[in-house]
Structures are given as C-alpha cells and as structure tokens.
Amino acid sequence: MARLSLSDTDKQARDWFHRTTTDLGCKVHTDAMGNQFAVRPGLKNDQPPTYAGSHLDTQPSGGRYDGILGVTAAVEMLKVLNDNWVETAYPVGVVNWTNEEGARFPMSMVASGVWSGDIPLERAHNLKSVIPANDTATMKTELERIGYLGDVACSWKASPMAAHFELHIEQGPILEAESRRVGVVQGVQSYKWFTVTVRGRDSHTGATSFQHRADALLTASKMILASHKIASKHSALASTGILTLKPGSTNTVPGFVQFSLDIRAPQDETVNAVEADCKDAFSALAAGENVLDINTGCAPSSRTCSVDWRTDFVSPATHFHDDCVACVQAAGADLCGSGDVNGKDVGAWGKLMTSGAGHDSVYANKRCPASMIFVPCRDGVSHNPAEYSSPEACADGANVLLGAVLRFDKL
Amino acid sequence: MARLSLSDTDKQARDWFHRTTTDLGCKVHTDAMGNQFAVRPGLKNDQPPTYAGSHLDTQPSGGRYDGILGVTAAVEMLKVLNDNWVETAYPVGVVNWTNEEGARFPMSMVASGVWSGDIPLERAHNLKSVIPANDTATMKTELERIGYLGDVACSWKASPMAAHFELHIEQGPILEAESRRVGVVQGVQSYKWFTVTVRGRDSHTGATSFQHRADALLTASKMILASHKIASKHSALASTGILTLKPGSTNTVPGFVQFSLDIRAPQDETVNAVEADCKDAFSALAAGENVLDINTGCAPSSRTCSVDWRTDFVSPATHFHDDCVACVQAAGADLCGSGDVNGKDVGAWGKLMTSGAGHDSVYANKRCPASMIFVPCRDGVSHNPAEYSSPEACADGANVLLGAVLRFDKL
Ligand SMILES: NC(=O)NCCC(=O)O
Ligand SMILES: NC(=O)NCCC(=O)O
16 A cells, blocks of 8 residues: 555545545535545534544555554444444544645644644645655645645634544554553654754765765764664654755765654653754764764864754644543443443553554644544554554454444533 | 766767867767767877877766866867877877766766776666666667767777876865875776665654664664774775665655665775675674664664675776876976976876776776876865866866877877
C-alpha cells in the first residue's frame, strides 16, 4: 500500500468512501481541506454526531492498516447499526481526515489541525509536496485536481462533533509482547518537527585537504549522531527521515545539506530540552568544535559550516477526555469479559497507554471529547510494507470502537 | 558554469570545438566515446601528433576553469602556431575528452580510459546518468542523442598520440600559498570510488524505540564519520558526495541508504589500507558494535543493518614520463627565467608536484609519454562556482603548454 495523500489512488479511496457511506444511508460532505464527514441520523438530530474515524492516506512504504483500519472499522460500524436496525439517540458519524501522515505534505494531522483552528487554512493549502521529488504541487492544487476541495468551511463549527473515537494499530511492540488484546489510549506524546540546513563549501574531494574543507555532509552526519546521543540521555526519541544534499557528485564535497529532525518524548519539557541541547550541539559541530565526543581525530578545519533551524510542526502532549477513555475501557471489558469497568484498572486483556505516534484524535480532542483504541500489530512494525494485524485483532478493535460509540451516545 | 557531460550545453561546446579547430586548419574526428581529436599537420606526418588538451564538461556546481582552461589554451596554441607560420616537425593535436568529471556518468576519465584500453567500451556505454535524479539516459543513448557517437574506434591505436600535455588549474591551495607561477606535475595520487548500500528497516519514528530500530541513516552517518577517522589516521582522504535514502518521509526511520565513498592517497597501498579498515569498521557499525569510539550512548539495538560495497572505479597512482616532465620544466624556466632546466631543480617560479585530482593524462600516460602543467587558483577552490584563476595565471599556463609541446616536437 502506497497511497500518498491527494494522489490519484487517494482519490479512488475517497470515491469509495463517499459511495459506500452514501449507500449506507449517510449524508456526506467534504470540507475545504478535503476531510470527508458521513453522518447517519439518530432519533434526535439537534446535537452533533458521535464520530468514529481516522485516515486513508499512507506513508510511501505503507502499510495497509495505519489509518485504514480506523476508517474501515467505522464504516463497518455503520453496517452493523443498519443490519441490526439500531437507532442511536443522536447522530453517528464517520470521518476520513486528509494527509494525516504528513508524508507527502510535511505536516502530520494537518487537516484535523485546520478543523480545530490550530493551523491556518492558508498555511495548510500552501504546503508543498515533498514526494515525489521536484513535485511543485501544493495541498490546494492537489485538492482541486482530484476534485476534493469541498465547499464547506474546514472548522469544528461547520462540522461539529460530540466526540471522536479512533481505532488504530499500536505501531509499537507492547501489546503483542504482553499478549494484550486492546490498548485503551489515554494520550499522545509530545513531538516537534524541524528542517535543519547545513551550509558549507563545495570543493574537490581529491584536491582539498580535510583542513580546507567545510563539509556539510560530514557535519550533518555528526549532527544526526549528536541528536541520538542527546535523545538517549533524555530518554526521548530523535529521528531523521529525509536528507537531501547538493550538488550531489562523487568527487565534490557537498556544500549544502538539509535534513528533517523529529523529536518526541512523553512530556513537552523533555522535547524542548532535547531541542535546546541539539541546537547547542549542532552550532558547536558546525563551528568545528569537538562536542559530545564526536570528532574525526584530525586537526579542525580552518573553514566552518553554518546551521539554520526551521520549526515545521509542533504537537504538544495530549491527554484524552476521561469520558471517552472510560467508554473505550468499558467497551473493552464488555468484549473481553474482565477488568474493573468503572475504575482505572484494566484487566489482563488490555492496557492503558500513551501513543508514540500522533493521530487526528490529538486535534479532535481540542474541540470535543476524544480517545483511541489500539490493537496489537506484528513485531511492532509500522510505516513498512510488512505492517500486519491479524483478522482477530482487527475484529477486536472494531467491536470496541462500536461499543465505545454506543456508550458515548447513551452518555 | 554547469555543463554536465553529453547535455545540450555540452553539445554546444563540442560544436564550437569542431568549428573552431576546423577553421584553424585542423582535421577533426570523433571516436565512439565522443572524444574529439583535432590534428594540425606537421612537416612530416608519418608519426603521431603531439597532443595538448583536457575536457569541456563540468561538475554540477562548475567551475569555469577545470578542464576548460586546458582545451581553450590548446586551441590558442593552434592560433599562435598559425599566426606565426610555425611549422612543427610532426603533427600537433588538440583533444577534448568526454565526461572527465565523472559527475553525470559516475566514472571519472572514462573516455580516456576506454581510449587507453583500461575500461571496456561496453561498460562505459552502459553507464547510467546519476544527474538529474531519475534520469534513465546512458552514455551511449546520450552520445547518440546529441550526435557525438563517432564512427572511429575509441582506442590509442585508432587515434595514436606521440605525447599528451594537459594544462589545468591546481584545484588546491599550494601554488597560491607559496606564490609560485607554475606547477610541474610529476604524477597523480591513487584513488578508488565505491557505492556503499546500507539496509535496515523502515519503521515509525514516534512508535519505535531506539532498541527496536535498524536505522540505515544513523548507521550511514556513523560510517561517514568512521571513514574520516580512518582516512585521518592514514593521512589519506575519504569523502562522500552523493547520498540517497528511502522511503524519505519525516516520520519514517529510513530502511535504505546508499552513498558514494571516494578514497585517495599518494600510494596505492594507503588507499587499500583505508578501504580495508573502512570495510571492517562499516561491518561492525552495521552490526551495532561500538567501534572507533562511535556510539550513541544507548543500549545497542536488537536489530542490525546490512552493508554492501560496490567498487565503481580504480585509478592507481600515476607517475608521468620523465621526458614530458622535463619539457614542462624547461618551458616553465623559459617563461619565468630561472631554475635548472636540465636537472630536477625548479626555480622559485615553480614547484614539482603530485595532483590530488585525477586527469585524462593518467590514462594517456599509459599509452604515450604525458605530463601536466598546473597554475594557481584562488583559495584552492574547485568544483565550485567561485573557482577562479587570474588572466595572468591562465596566460602563464598557456605559454608553458605551447613551449612544452614545441620542445617535445623537437625531441
Ligand atoms: N499514526 C501515524 O503514523 N501518524 C503520523 C503522525 C506521526 O508522525 O506520528
Ligand atoms: N580534475 C578533476 O576534477 N577531475 C575529476 C576526477 C577526479 O575526481 O579527480
């Protein structure tokens, strides 16, 4: 599965979503970020719907469950409600959020961020594609091209939600390792995305001594190592997923390198501390100083590099709403048959957990109660073609999603 | 100047070369690698011409002198011979070699290498373009496209040379620092080019702990640092000018990285020792071991990367021919007016030196006597838009080139 946001294949998935939810009796509308909202009426329709949903876009290397499980399970919920003639007290909705991955347009959860009012529409519309390379498309031109620039404003006021529930694969190894069927997600860790630019000097690889170089790639390599050392020290994560350089020739020392830096930790303060330490270390490394014991063992160069930081995205730590967490927990206990459904204790079947990855529920949670359901995935692997959750795990998740929505509807 | 080999602008430069040398009374032919040979007749034409020349292609980031000075000074030599009614004993030639840089087709001096019989024609013709990215062109398809796939065999037998002289900017800082006008080049250092491939596992940056990662980019960063540590220890050079990764998304740990490695030293044995040490270190780093004091300070990952090496190009250390070196030295002394023209001593005007960069003279030297002339360039910078040699330095070089060719013709 490689379905980059707003690509031709994403359009196919959106067409499927629109057709299927319409056929299931929903009213469907699309907003100015391409978010799709399908609403099934309830007995009383003077209150906003309780939503289930996630996203249908993927990373360049998949997988088939990340986001997709959450949308398909929500569509399945509509079928189950129809087949069983269930009338909910209030309307129930299914949402497909645009570009959750932040892979093609490098801001994750950007469309729920516009919906919640945290990200300006203009900024989101002007985001440039980073995949494929040299693509000049923006979110707006691609929304127009595939016919999904909706005429409803992208906002929590225009498309209000009573609550937002999201089923997702864990994307980590814990549930599998501990043989638990369901993760009751209480929150999401803090993260920030940066673009770091290192400028040195193009020079000849054969005729330029180490002492005369300003090697932007050697310097960036030291920075990547430094970011890992610093994150390790703070029990945080630091990762570089994109790196480009210029001019790109075997016998020219690169004078320009740009790379992404993704910093995460449970607490905002920890992310900020890693950022501050990295800023210090990168400046020192660009200036040719030996810090954190990172050096090449040769005399320092007489030329130095410069380093610039751009902050691309900030997602503070999120704590989901107690009511929604309780609905998920109770639905899990209903399915799995043990645990204290009213207290904070989860039975052997489940685990209270914090998500390492960001999700649209983060922004949804700013405008309505929200929570998430995790199911185990093989080997904890995600953003990878090998991503896999068993049919049984998917069914568990779908059942808990249905149960949580119905419980919230009753609330 | 950005004139990648066999591009449209390279075709323009070739057309200029053909037209100009023909107008100056030369017979011009092109061989199966696109090398252009212009021959001005001598009194006796039963022996091969004495050649001057270099290349007209450039790196993606220039500059305007690297190679170009050698060809234009050789063309100027033809004009001076004509204007002064000079009749040489034997023919005199000017050569423009194809893709000397190895920037677009990643094998430097490839067309003189085919001419000398060191590189098979087939292998050269099938070399794939690495710039622009995703280009599918090969040397052969590009030679055909721009109309420079000549019908003369590419070989020292079909286009024989009595000698090969090449004027070039130094591409290093020594002549300028020591205020010397001319470098008398006795040889070229040894070098090897490799492509290193690191395979890890794509995974989620937010949901995958350091202990569960096989991060191909972190591992490649360590390898780049290691190559510099090892090269420093051996007083050699190691450089990475190209690095690509997959899948290339901010929130996916890259599972695939490929990078170029260029190792150089005056002696073949040193290059081989750096290669061997890098092979050991890279294997250990891929396996997650802490070697050369390169580590992230966290517990090793339970997953490892793999590493593969491909050798792309080998250019052993070259020692130019004594006769040619003596011709250059004598021509330098003629111009600058001092120094022992018959002995090994060079006056204050010049310096006997070894080239850090490779040149077509390396392969020419395998089939005929050869030597080179260096002139100072500002700040030692090359493969950079800022590359510069003063008009005076260029004129010095052109005069020494002319003098060396006439002296060899007399020899
Ligand atoms: N779930 C998921 O992969 N979200 C993408 C945003 C992030 O990088 O955490
Ligand atoms: N002179 C020059 O830049 N040659 C390219 C081959 C090399 O990398 O040394």
